[in-house]
Amino acid sequence: MDTLLKIINENNYILIAKHKNPDWDAHGSAHGLKHIIQDNFKNKKVLVVGWDIEKNQIEIDSNLLNEEIISKALLITVDVANYDRIDFDSINLINNIYKIDHHLEVDNYTSNKLVDTTAISCTQVITLWADENELIISKKAAYYLFYGLITDSSRFLYKNTNHKSFQAAMILTQKGIDITEIYTNLYQRSYEQAKWNSKCFNKIKFSKNKKIAFLILKRKHFKNKKLNEHEIKSSLFIFTNIKEIDIWYIAYKAKDSKKIKVSIRSKKYNINKVAQEFQGGGHILASGFVLDSKKYIKVLNKKLEKLILEGV
Secondary structure, three states: OOHHHHHHHHOOEEEEEOEOOOOHHHHHHHHHHHHHHHHHOOOOEEEEEOEEOOOOEEOHHHHHOOHHHHHHOEEEEEOOOOHHHEOOOOHHHOOOEEEEEOOOOOOOOOOOEEEOOOOOOHHHHHHHHHHHOOOOOOHHHHHHHHHHHHHHHOOOOOOOOOHHHHHHHHHHHOOOOOHHHHHHHHHOOOHHHHHHHHHHHOOOEEOOOOOEEEEEEOHHHHOOOOOOHHHHHHHHHHHOOOOOOOEEEEEEEOOOOOOEEEEEEEOOOOOHHHHHHOOOEEOOOEEEEEEOOOOHHHHHHHHHHHHHHHOO
8 A cells, every 4th residue: 555545544633734825735735635535545634734825824723732632642744844934833743744736855754655756846756646546536636736836847947847746737637627717816917916026027137247137125015005025025036038137036025924935936056055055955946044143144145146156
């Protein structure tokens, strides 16, 4: 029997955790997996914990927990490379962790895992696992999984997209999902967000070699805006497909944090190496990390310029 199937069968309480500041791959993986387990296994209590990006609040499931349940539960992490980034306040009470991921190995926080670093998204890993084991993937589960597949691949534009990505897409679209509805929900912008992105475009700065573009957002820039953090971060995409730019990033202070969050992208250079130097990580061409202070921006730019000079 498949290892994950065996572990699920052995546990009545199952918690599913995403990474902190979850994206759609993490959120879609968590809820897609929840529905798969509920639809295929009897008498399982499955709860998703952490932040809910759909409702912009803590997952309601989190309020149903107590110490006794947590200590006996299996925790499945999805899309989480680092132990410190698991979005669950009671992680210290957990005794049993299973990891499903597609990131490069950064933190070997459990020996029980299903990891495919060639997959474009964690939802791809889950979809193919479920299909290979002939599990039911409901229309509801397929919706969540397709959201993650589309966003982490940027509509199949990123380099790690492979034949298995399209295989996963085929499996999910056969469940009757409306992909037009999904694309509209993901990429339709409000007028306020369009104005925000336009404003950000005029604030772009460049490194000395002009190949690195970045955007430093102060809290005052979005303090009075009716934008959530996901919408604020959307300004990262204003750099996409600009011919002269090889590496780009945004750095901002979230409303609930004193530290500076950085989301970084690259056309061809391995920015994950730089992200790891700041205790972050992700993928070769897409990573994230946190800076303690704005003074580290200069340090970051020097490291990125060196990366380009080395040509790796």
